[in-house]
Amino acid sequence: MTNATQPHATAAYLGLAIGDALGATVEFMTPREIAAQYGVHKDLIGGGWLKLRPGQVTDDTTMALALGASILSAGRVDADAAARAFDTWMRGKPVDIGATVRRGLLAFRKTGVAKTPLSEHDAGNGAAMRVLPVALATLRLAEADVRAACRAQAHITHNNPLSDAATETLALMVRDALLGADKLALLHQRAHPLARLHPEFTFRATRQRQNPSGYIVETMQAVFQAFFDTDTFEDCLIDVVNRGGDADTTGAIAGMLAGAVYGPAGIPRRWLHGLDVATRNACEMQARELLEISA
């Protein structure tokens, strides 16, 4: 832990929510459609296919908060507690929910087993998008234990090697950043090793992956390009969401990484103040309390 760990953890959580709220406006649009309608999309204006209020977030943030709440009440990452929290979340009629998440939670409701069978097909980004509270709660654990905790929460709905690899990599990138690693270290110690282990994740240095789908490989390629090719929180998020596609989720994941690296000073005031107030408070509270239980 450094003096910057706490503020950067808070910025990562706010980044997740801001990226989600920013991207949701243009989710499922193409870059061409976004350009025609908005020029460059760069403000928290709501709308989109979900008809959101300005600053409102979607499942990416609310699932992370549900997971975080389960970790705080259990005192650790616990698959059963997380599955119950997700189930309660689903009963609350969230504004959006992924198909794999819904299928996994309906199965949990039926069987009570908080683990879905291995699937070669379910390589969606739904487990990766909600992993942040695990990274915070496990900050002082050994890397193998961080990876195990990531998989425990992931496998409630997504049990797939590519999803696992990405989810663990993202949590470890956040952890490294909170412990002081810079972007070059994250590139060489996390992003490149992921692509060596699973060549699907290989990405170019500059903008290539447009219109990324919810497939974890396309999501990660867009996030990595935007994150490593820009120098500020704001530029990173604007770059990634204007690619369209699963823009709320690429925005959420990029925002989490960028927040962890650049810290609170990097977050534009118009985005911080534009974010839904209850969401902002919940993110700030969980970031603080999750780091406390990591101690």
Ligand code: MN
């Ligand atoms: Mn969403």
Ligand code: MN
């Ligand atoms: Mn999405």
